[in-house]
Amino acid sequence: MCGIVGLFLKKEELRPQLGGLLADMLITMTDRGPDSAGIAIYGDEADGLKMTIQSDTPDSDFAGLEAALGDVLGQPVTVRVVDTHAVITLPEGAEPAARAFMDSRGLRIMGSGTAMEIFKEIGLPKDVAARFGLREMAGSHGIGHTRMATESAVTTLGAHPFSTGADQCLVHNGSLSNHNQMRRVLTQKGFAPRTQNDTEIAACYISSRLAEGSGLGEALEGTLEDLDGFFTFVVGTRNGFGVVRDPIACKPAVMAETDDYVAFGSEYRALANLPGIETARVWEPEPATVYFWER
Amino acid sequence: MQTIDLATTPLRDMNAMLQSQAAQTNQTAWNIVNPKGAHAIAVGLDAPIEVTVSGSTGYYCGGMNKQASIHIAGSAGPGVAENMMSGTVVIEGDASQYAGATGQGGLLVIKGNASSRCGISMKGIDIVVHGNIGHMSAFMAQSGNLVVLGDAGDALGDSLYEARLFVRGNVKSLGADCIEKEMRPEHLEILRDLLDRAGADAKPEEFRRYGSARTLYHFHVDNASAY
Known part of the structure; x- marks a missing residue:
């Protein structure tokens, strides 16, 4: 399973609220991934x-x-x-x-x-959020993940988000089937994955495309060509936030947008307590379609 | 009107209360407030009661419904009205994946869009979608009617059995063994009735009908190399 949450703020004055909002979103996704949790938060430069x-x-x-x-x-x-x-x-x-x-x-x-800081550990999302003081964190955007391990061991390094480039992070719901082949390709390009985890390969892939000069949108488009398997990815960069689902789109995803924020949740439950959700534009991201925002 | 607040009432208590209503109950109108995307709201009901869910729901709302009329005032998560037997489920907003999956009877109305796999393996349910439907809808659909006022995504009706599919807009592609078929007077009658019951503003003549070519029902030796 696994749960994903993400929040990209559009207004400076909301920065102090980021950690609190993200913590609540993360904890609602405990049922989807109770074995470990992690967050990447883009705080002060x-x-x-x-x-x-x-x-x-x-x-x-x-x-x-x-x-x-x-x-x-x-x-x-x-x-x-x-x-x-x-x-x-x-x-x-x-x-x-x-x-x-x-x-x-x-x-x-x-x-x-x-700007990016990453905190991830084994344990229930509420415990992980409390240990790191997630609620007190401020920032411009953040991504969180609750993990139910399928492809590799339950360890701190196997928890999401994965970061394989400066200010870059990726979380994943699903499982990749060509990650061993991609691991060889990316290793030849100079990446050194530290785990046997499929998601780390997806993170390396995005980092490699960005390093080669692609924009965030192009890098996300590339996953549809080059990665095989089930995935809903949410990606953070220093100034950007992106989402892509595979063409079959089995893994759930809901997004919401207001004048104040763009939010992502594996389920609507994760978004249900956001301010202004009653009047937000709420939609299910289309399969094989890239969504991204940059400031 | 009985009101159940999910902010204070456990989900199982709510379902137990609704499931315990007898056919002759005088508590016929229920309002579920603060659903906030919770899973399995108003499932397994078996009484002619009216349930309004004031907000958006998570997985499997209205699953296995018999007799009850369930009205979702927001959007519905995956598997809404899954395996419905009878009664009605009406969604004001959008529905996520596999709405009405395996449904055996009753009417499911989605006033917004439905996502992928709408009506997958439907077995007699009627589904009316006012907006669009996603890919792989009506996959292996066996009987019942799927009516779409908007467009259909890729692979509509793949491996279809005897369900009838009516689409007013564009079909991105048809799945294996699904073909366009002639719209005969009896189909227009079925459509007119469903559109009327679903409160849909459309004319039966605007739709096209799709159904099974029936070439996958039995093994054919020409296909031996495909196995």
């Missing part, structure tokens, strides 16, 4: 780069991290610990060295970018 990392032993791993990483980079960094995750702000150009440092310490990199 960092001066430099934000990198979200995760550890199973955060107390010991995150203690002294700020000083140790600062020493290695020769420049100051900031570390904000959020439960099992930490958001590190790095100076520009320091990402390769920081990645090597994290790898050497066995710390998992969930994603990086100027």
